[in-house]
Amino acid sequence: MDLDLALQIEKPTPLTKESSPDEKRNSKKWDLSNRKNLMIIKRGISKAFRGVVSKGITKAKEFLAKIKKHFMKNDKAETSMLLQSLISMKYKGNGNIREYIMEKSHIASKL
Template sequence: MSLMIIKRGILEVFRGTISKEIKSAKDFLAEIEKCFAKRDKAKTSTLLQNLISMKYQGKGNIREYIMGMSNIASKLKALNLEMSNDLLIHLVLFSLAAQFSQFKITYNCQKEKWSLNELISFCVQKEERLKQENK
């Protein structure tokens, strides 16, 4: 396919941003692709800020809350910012409300590390006990 045919099929607003020195269709398409490059750094920064600033206030479903944090971590991984399971677990623990303080101490005193699924399970149990106590 010739460069002239490709140029005619692309909106003029994009054609104007490409150097006139480009001679091949391949180079022209590579320049067009740069115009549509994702802004991964901004997205990464926003997701990381959201993850770090999350706080569980003791209302709502704790399982959904932790899964939401895990979902953000997965999105960060897709943007080449992978965090360890241990770091995610600590971020979850830091974000829990004061009513989980004894729960946090228990985790920190144990030698074993929990998986995310174990953390969710234990948090759900703790949440259910708290609801029973508040009745």
Template sequence: MSLVIIKRAIPEVFMGAVSKDTTNAKDYLAEIEKRFVKSDKAETNTILKSLISMKYKGNDNIKKYIIEMSNLASKHKALKLDLHEDLLVHLILISLPVQFNHFKE
């Protein structure tokens, strides 16, 4: 009975994503979940792109900007892709304008 209710509630567009041989609600929902799982690779790509392309524009507090970059790195770490601390420092330094970047050798 649960399966009939679920099939009536789910839009027809998703019906093709699940095998017609599924006979119980639990398996049916598990198949739908497998088909529409969020891709960690896509999220990793998005976070890494934003981390690399960030530039300090001088509008906000520099400390707030660095914390924002650190938070992005933490999200990356949560996806089990750890950025080395030296790399994060390097990304922060190259994203700063020249007047803040007197540490370059």
């Protein structure tokens, strides 16, 4: 089964009246693979992300690229937030120093 065909190769050129039977067969295989991939991907992703990313996208490869780009932005924002909290966190002199160190260590491990 050529399920990953749409992820491996680009979309074939549009069919014409002069297209050979091989071109027609390859185009059908690619379209079927693309539809199945999109269906599988969308089923595996929560609706919150699907709505943000899937508007007007008809290719599985393109859909995966958009999702990757979306999560890269979120990773950068989370990293920035964790670094900011790690830098600005200060021991206030009251309470247990061990808890303060453990909290710093926990934030560092998230990074």
